[in-house]
Amino acid sequence: GQQLNQSPQSMFIQEGEDVSMNCTSSSIFNTWLWYKQDPGEGPVLLIALYKAGELTSNGRLTAQFGITRKDSFLNISASIPSDVGIYFCAGRGEYSTLTFGKGTMLLVSP
């Protein structure tokens, strides 16, 4: 099946720092999505990307759909304590369901 490699596995940063995480796939995707999951909750959609090369922002979050269609990046600027959580990338091929990465755990120190 489709494999997603997400890195880093975890990050511990100071409040105010910028954060970058990425995801690579063994196959081409038509859609890349980024979700955030808080403890005890389901994932919440942050950003959706639909075209190769697309760069999309949502507040302090910016994500890019790689031109090879096999990777995506998420950047968080000026992190704050409420950014703490697990960030998942997810990709979908033309006729497939969403495949999720293993997540990046983000910890922010005030």
Add this chain to the structure above:
Amino acid sequence: GAGVSQSPRYKVAKRGQDVALRCDPISGHVSLFWYQQALGQGPEFLTYFQNEAQLDKSGLPSDRFFAERPEGSVSTLKIQRTQQEDSAVYLCASSLVWTNEKLFFGSGTQLSVL
């Protein structure tokens, strides 16, 4: 309801017991998905419904897993003769249409099999 509702929130089962997990999707959402999330992992696809039709069950790990959505709204995931490896969080998600990637997830049911 306002969001996807799952019950129970927590379920403890003895190995060999049958369990049933319920999902109430957002009203009017056509598509319903079940995912399994093991500790420290991302959600893994189990099965998908469009209305009452189960269109993809390729992710169900064994024939002990069974899902239904008889009236196209509420769905039940049933696990028969539970095993310890079934311990995980089971997430339900719904979306307005199949092509809409905006999946809205419930909070999940945490299943522990002892």
